[in-house]
Amino acid sequence: MNGELPLRDIHLPDGVSGWPPAPGWWLLLAVLTMVTMAVWAVRRLRLRKQAMAELQRIEQSFAEHGDSQRLASECSVLLRRAALSRFPRHEVAGLTGDAWLAFLNQHGKTALFDGETAATLLHAPYEKNFAGNPQALLHACRDWLQHLPTRGGAA
Secondary structure, three states: OOOOOOOOOOOOOOOOOOOOOOHHHHHHHHHHHHHHHHHHHHHHHHHHHHHHHHHHHHHHHHHHHOOHHHHHHHHHHHHHHHHHHHOOHHHHOOOOHHHHHHHHHHHOOOOOOOOHHHHHHHHOOOOOOOOOOHHHHHHHHHHHHHOOOOOOOOO
16 A cells, blocks of 8 residues: 555535525515505605696686686696606707697697697787687696606506
């Protein structure tokens, strides 16, 4: 015998894999997803509730003063603020006239702003004694805000 024992070299275990994650990580992912969805839903409901409250204030104010010019101006501002809160600024901020109406109709449930309603929204803020239909404008605004679209366009 030559004095050497028939021993094999030391074998190290395989490295720890990062996949699949431990069950705690899956639970954390599920909790974060639920929290994100809840925050999104609450924010969406709060925005709609605030917009509807503002529209109700505008409607009450119109009942007191009866100024269709002021009504159309306030409705236009409210619609623009709601759209800016829901869509990117570069898509909404520069829209005027027919482009603004097309945007509202495209992102609404139906084409609410056409005909007399469109004329009231576009022209009443700038013309004294405009003979538009303020009730139709209020109805269209209410309908658009109640179905306030998401960024993708679906309500």
